[in-house]
Amino acid sequence: MNGGRVRSALLALGLALLAAIGLWLAMPGEGAEPAGWMTPAFLATLVLAGWSVQRTAALDGQRWLGTATAALFGLWVLFFWQIGVTLYQVPRVLLPAPSFILQALVDRWDVLAGDFVQTVLKAVLIGWALGSGLGFAVGVAIDRAPFLQRGLLPIASLTSTVPLVAVAPIAVMWFGFEWPSKAAVVVLMTFFPMLVSTLAGLQAAGRLERELMQTYAASYGRALLDLRLPAAMPFIFSALKVNATLALIGAIVAEFFGSPTVGLGFRISTEAARMNMALVWGAIVVAAVTGSVAYALLVQLERRIAFWHPSVRAAA
Amino acid sequence: MTTDAVRWHQKVLPVAVVLAGVAVLWYVAAVGLNAAGAIERVLAPKGAYTTGDLISTTLNMQRPVLPAPHQVATDLWSSMVDWPLDSPRNLLYHVAVTAESTLVGFVLGTLLGMALAAAIVHSRTLDRALLPWIVASQTVPVLAIAPIVLVILGSLGFSGVAPKATIAMYLCFFPVTVAMVQGLRAPQRIETELMHTYAASRNQAFWMLRLPSALPFLFPSLRVAIAAGLVGAMVAELPTGAQAGLGARLLTGSYYGNTVAIWSALVMSALLGLALTAAVAGVEKLVLRRRPR
Numbered sequence: 001m002n003g004g005r006v007r008s009a010l011l012a013l014g015l016a017l018l019a020a021i022g023l024w025l026a027m028p029g030e031g032a033e034p035a036g037w038m039t040p041a042f043l044a045t046l047v048l049a050g051w052s053v054q055r056t057a058a059l060d061g062q063r064w065l066g067t068a069t070a071a072l073f074g075l076w077v078l079f080f081w082q083i084g085v086t087l088y089q090v091p092r093v094l095l096p097a098p099s100f101i102l103q104a105l106v107d108r109w110d111v112l113a114g115d116f117v118q119t120v121l122k123a124v125l126i127g128w129a130l131g132s133g134l135g136f137a138v139g140v141a142i143d144r145a146p147f148l149q150r151g152l153l154p155i156a157s158l159t160s161t162v163p164l165v166a167v168a169p170i171a172v173m174w175f176g177f178e179w180p181s182k183a184a185v186v187v188l189m190t191f192f193p194m195l196v197s198t199l200a201g202l203q204a205a206g207r208l209e210r211e212l213m214q215t216y217a218a219s220y221g222r223a224l225l226d227l228r229l230p231a232a233m234p235f236i237f238s239a240l241k242v243n244a245t246l247a248l249i250g251a252i253v254a255e256f257f258g259s260p261t262v263g264l265g266f267r268i269s270t271e272a273a274r275m276n277m278a279l280v281w282g283a284i285v286v287a288a289v290t291g292s293v294a295y296a297l298l299v300q301l302e303r304r305i306a307f308w309h310p311s312v313r314a315a316a
Numbered sequence: 317m318t319t320d321a322v323r324w325h326q327k328v329l330p331v332a333v334v335l336a337g338v339a340v341l342w343y344v345a346a347v348g349l350n351a352a353g354a355i356e357r358v359l360a361p362k363g364a365y366t367t368g369d370l371i372s373t374t375l376n377m378q379r380p381v382l383p384a385p386h387q388v389a390t391d392l393w394s395s396m397v398d399w400p401l402d403s404p405r406n407l408l409y410h411v412a413v414t415a416e417s418t419l420v421g422f423v424l425g426t427l428l429g430m431a432l433a434a435a436i437v438h439s440r441t442l443d444r445a446l447l448p449w450i451v452a453s454q455t456v457p458v459l460a461i462a463p464i465v466l467v468i469l470g471s472l473g474f475s476g477v478a479p480k481a482t483i484a485m486y487l488c489f490f491p492v493t494v495a496m497v498q499g500l501r502a503p504q505r506i507e508t509e510l511m512h513t514y515a516a517s518r519n520q521a522f523w524m525l526r527l528p529s530a531l532p533f534l535f536p537s538l539r540v541a542i543a544a545g546l547v548g549a550m551v552a553e554l555p556t557g558a559q560a561g562l563g564a565r566l567l568t569g570s571y572y573g574n575t576v577a578i579w580s581a582l583v584m585s586a587l588l589g590l591a592l593t594a595a596v597a598g599v600e601k602l603v604l605r606r607r608p609r
Contacts, residue, residue, distance in 0.1 A: 053441060053445050054441040056444075057440050057441040057443070057444040057445055058440060058441075066444055066448070067448070069444040069445050070444065070445055070446075070447075070448035070449060072445070073445035073446065073449070074449065091471075093467065093468075093471055094468055094471065094472075095468070147330050147333075148330070148334070149330075150326060150327065150330040150331070151330030151331050151332075151333055151334035152334055154327075154331055155331065155334060155335070158590065160540075160543060161539065161542075161543045161589045161590055161592070161593035162543075162585070162586040162589045162590065163543070163546050163547045163550055163585050163586070163589055165547060165551075166550060166562075166563075166566055166581070166582050166585050167582060168566075169566050169567065169569065169570030169578050170570075170575070170578055170579070170582070172570065173381075173570065173573070173575065173578075174381070241455075244455070245454065245455055245456070245457060248457040248460075249457045249459050249460075252457055252459070252460050253459060253547075253551055256463075256551065256554050257554070257566075257567065257570065258570065264460070265460070268460055268463050268464075269463050269554075269555070272463035272464060272466070272467050272555075273463075273555070275467065277464065277467065280463065280464055281464070283460075284460050284461055284464070287456070287457050287460050288456040288457070291455045291456040291457055292452065292455050292456060294455075295455035
């Protein structure tokens with residue numbers, strides 16, 4: 001039965017691929033009117049592509065099939081974006097073709113690399129490390145002060161509902177246009193999630209394990225290092241992952257409020273005002289790839305450090 | 317101890333102490349940060365001054381580096397009382413503008429997210445092809461495409477609430493979709509099999525089993541979504557052209573170096589965020605009131 005499914009998926013994929021190649025070869029040159037039969041051909045290829053995704057999604061078995069289906073879908077979206085935008089001559093201001101975005105990425109890579117260094121390596125990385133580190137340090141420091149915990153925790157939880165990034169204009173006034181003002185915004189945004197997670201994580205060790213530590217006559221510090229901090233690791237890593245995205249958002253949005261003439265947020269806002277959309281999309285691709293890579297790296301790090309934890313073992 | 321006394325000692329007192337500590341620190345920081353400017357601009361030209369003069373000057377400056385809490389409170393209050401509600405000098409007017417686009421975007425984004433989640437749960441193709449992308453989008457700063465949305469909608473002739481609400485909408489959409497898919501899949505096998513033995517149709521199973529069991533997943537994501545939508549609406553107000561809204565207010569404040577106005581707008585946006593989240597939490601309590609915890 002599965003063999004039949006595989007055969008029909010392969011058939012659908014082959015037909016869709018043939019249609020796509022045909023469509024690609026039949027594309028009119030720059031500025032030329034497309035032939036009248038192009039629209040039906042476009043729609044027919046669209047249907048075939050949809051069918052190929054549906055047949056691939058129906059396959060059971062290996063885990064990589066899920067990733068493959070999503071990747072196939074993404075590739076088809078890119079393909080029809082490219083073909084559709086060129087075929088119907090969508091203005092570049094509205095939606096540049098993926099090839100133009102790629103072109104902008106290649107041609108202006110020196111500009112984008114400068115923006116990446118300015119925003120990611122300076123503001124985001126330093127702000128993220130400082131904010132997360134401070135949140136962790138404060139969380140551990142007030143571990144033995146339940147009064148302070150009960151006072152800080154409700155306030156720290158409420159900050160997630162407050163648009164903290166709006167402190168950007170104040171940060172610019174205090175720390176200037178350069179990256180320290182962006183890092184300051186990032187510190188503020190990442191501090192509270194880490195504080196909340198650290199406090200929650202330190203409570204995560206089970207009662208049985210704590211009592212075992214007590215029977216060993218382990219000091220507070222020993223129990224913290226050997227039991228409670230390791231047990232807090234999944235909480236800390238989830239805060240690090242959330243903070244990575246928050247830090248990128250914070251730095252980019254803070255640059256909308258005022259920045260030197262370099263930086264991803266600056267690039268996005270000024271090039272959008274100049275209608276140079278290919279470069280705007282290029283900057284967004286850089287930001288998106290940075291976010292995904294940072295997340296993937298943190299997941300890898302968690303697997304290395306908290307490999308023993310049930311939540312990590314279940315995921316692997 | 318009575319339960320009220322316990323509540324007081326366990327919850328209210330610690331928070332009050334921490335808040336009081338923050339206020340004290342704020343005043344100390346205001347004196348420290350403003351001292352240099354106060355001496356240079358106000359006190360030194362007049363000659364000799366006492367420490368008392370210095371402190372009272374630093375806390376009541378025109379353009380302080382850090383305004384004191386009472387200055388922000390006075391500015392907030394006078395802006396709400398001294399001007400009519402439809403005047404751009406009244407902060408409540410800006411709150412209304414921002415809240416409107418946030419709420420419109422929030423409602424649309426939530427409906428869209430719930431509809432897509434229902435489709436994903438019923439379609440294996442969408443589940444495998446689309447859901448991974450939506451989940452992955454949570455690691456990406458999607459707010460960064462806000463300027464693009466503004467340019468596209470602007471060149472299509474949309475203005476006013478529509479572009480801002482669109483940005484708030486797509487920011488709300490992602491967390492709601494992910495949580496809703498999780499929630500719709502939450503029913504245990506035994507419960508779905510019970511529906512099966514009742515010969516319930518897919519439709520009935522959706523409305524009677526899946527949707528109710530998705531609600532505890534939905535509401536936390538709604539709180540995340542409305543906070544994200546507020547940030548989106550405020551960011552959408554930044555580019556030149558937006559005359560109204562808390563985001564525009566922040567930008568004009570920083571443009572003219574009016575620190576008290578920036579802080580007032582900041583406090584106001586924090587209050588708006590808290591109010592919107594409280595509203596969602598209120599609805600949650602109302603809807604889930606019969607559920608055992």
